[in-house]
Structures are given as C-alpha cells and as structure tokens.
Amino acid sequence: MNIKRIVVGVYAVNCYIVYNDDKKGFIIDPGGDSDDIFKFVDEEKIDLEFILLTHGHGDHIGAVKLVKEKYDLPIYASIKEKNLLKDPIVNLSKSIPPFKQIELVADKWLSDEEIIDFYGESLEIIETPGHTVGSICILMGDVMFSGDTLFRMSIGRSDLATGSFEEIHNSMKKLYSLKKDYRVLPGHGAESNLDFEKENNPFMKNIKNS
Helix, strand or coil, X not given: CEEEEEEECCCCEEEEEEECCCCEEEEECCCCCHHHHHHHHHHHCCEEEEEECCCCCHHHHCCHHHHHHHHCCCEEEEHXXXXXXXXXXXXXXXXXXXXXXXXXXXXXXXCCCCXXXXXXXXXEEEECCXXXXXXXXXXXXXXXXXXXCEECCEECCCCCCCCCHHHHHHXXXXXXXCCCCCEEEECECCCXXXXXXXXXXCCCCCHHHC
C-alpha cells in the first residue's frame, strides 16, 4: 500500500491518504487544509472509499465534512467516540480557533479488534483509550496508525474531556504487548517504530518491569 502524509491545519495534524496500486484508497484524519488534500487526491486520481478517524478532536476532523461532501464518502469511527463527535464543546471544535462548531455522526461505528477488509489488505481496529475515550490505533500490515495515542518518544495528553491517564497507560501496555515491530505513523510529528518506542519512550520503556 502507498501512504501519503499531508500535514494539515495550524496544529500540524498528520493526515494520511492510503491507496493501492489500482488507486483505491481511504483517508485518515482529514483535519484541515482541504485544498491540499483535494489537490493530491485529484492529481493522483485516487478513488477514495471512506474516511477513517483515529479520534474526534477538532484538529483531526476539521475537513471531514468537506472531504465527505466532495467524494461522497462514509465516515468510520469508534462507537465509543459517538458522543464526543457530536458535541462541539467536548470535541474542542467550538473553543479552539480556527474551527467552527463541528458535529459529526459516523456512517459506520467500529469496535475493538474489528477487521476492515480493503481489497485484500486487513485493517485491524485496536481500541486505545486515554487521549479520548474512543481513540483507536489501526494496524495494517507492518504499519500502525497511532493517532494521538502514541507519538515518537511521547504519548497523547490525557487531561482533555473524556481523557484518562490511567487509560492511556493501559493502552501503552496493550501496544507494548504487540510482537511486531510496527512502523508507527502518529497523528502529529515524526514517525517511529514500535520496538524503538518500547526501549526509549519514557511512557513505555518500564512496562516490561511493571
């Protein structure tokens, strides 16, 4: 699979456009700068099939409605993110510029360990609450899209609405238990690898001794 990262919005969200050699694709976290997204998709003639959200904060959903309307796409998100997505106060879109009040309802609600088959490629949904109650990671081959759960040498903040440090710590344990050295593509910042994070990330490296 081909993966194009486009950094969008004032909060520098990593939006990922994932597509196969037949140009069938999907988009993860279109958080803003819809013109940049449209330019790449249209120039590459990618046939997008759905929008996949790692969580529902305003900086990750800022361009969802525009992308959905232009390409007539369904939205996929965790069922546990349902209330956050429809509440502009809780999802921060009301209080943090430049967002306006964003209310979303997914077309497909996802559950833990659910598998999405995408032209023979399996996308496994892993619930990783803590940053928000409905945060997920997506496993695809040797790649992990980690949203705002796991960053290079850090983790997502847990002090916002529906967040929990205890839960994100438990999510780190869950990710630590994965055996494959995934290429980690986070919601912000540089990519990493899971084995590197297990050994060096201050929020993961002591898990084996706990």
